[in-house]
Amino acid sequence: MARGLPFRIGFGYDVHRLVPGRPLVLGGVRIPHPTGLLGHSDADVLVHALADALLGAAGLGDIGRHFPDSDPRYKDMAGFDLLVQVVEMVNGRGWVLGNADLTLVAEAPKVAPFIGAMTEELAVACRSTPERINVKATTTEGLGPAGRGEGMAAYAVALIVPAG
Secondary structure: OOOOOOOEEEEEEEEEEEEEOOOEEEOOEEEOOOEEEOOOOOOOHHHHHHHHHHHHHOOOOOHHHHOOOOOHHHOOOOHHHHHHHHHHHHHHOOEEEEEEEEEEEOOOOOOHHHHHHHHHHHHHHOOOOHHHEEEEEEOOOOOHHHHOOOEEEEEEEEEEEEOO
16 A cells, blocks of 8 residues: 555446347346347456456556456456456555446446446445445447447446555
């Protein structure tokens, strides 16, 4: 932990293409949908954005550095498991999650019915409470790749504070 800093902030972003034949997992929750996100892991854009925000806040690089898609150990890895490992790294540096704010960018499906479950899953993975995790979703009003239903993106900001 850096001396004298009462907190640190990190930002994360992720994007994946939607394809048939893959499950759609967002925030650790499987969502019924005819397409899923393509990636080496489960391609959970919410988890990946949050993991990058936490790693950035702790000065630990990004998920590509720790979980490269060239490594077969991470093939089809659940985002939840990846986030648990990231939180262990951040905690190992003497930091804990203060709070996180995440935004999913997608035209479909409507995720409002799943936000509570996503918040719960993310809180468990982060060793935190749901009150410290905020998940929201927006569309691009039909503009760009997300607007055309070609993929999804997510943004995350995380605040970490000294443990203890």
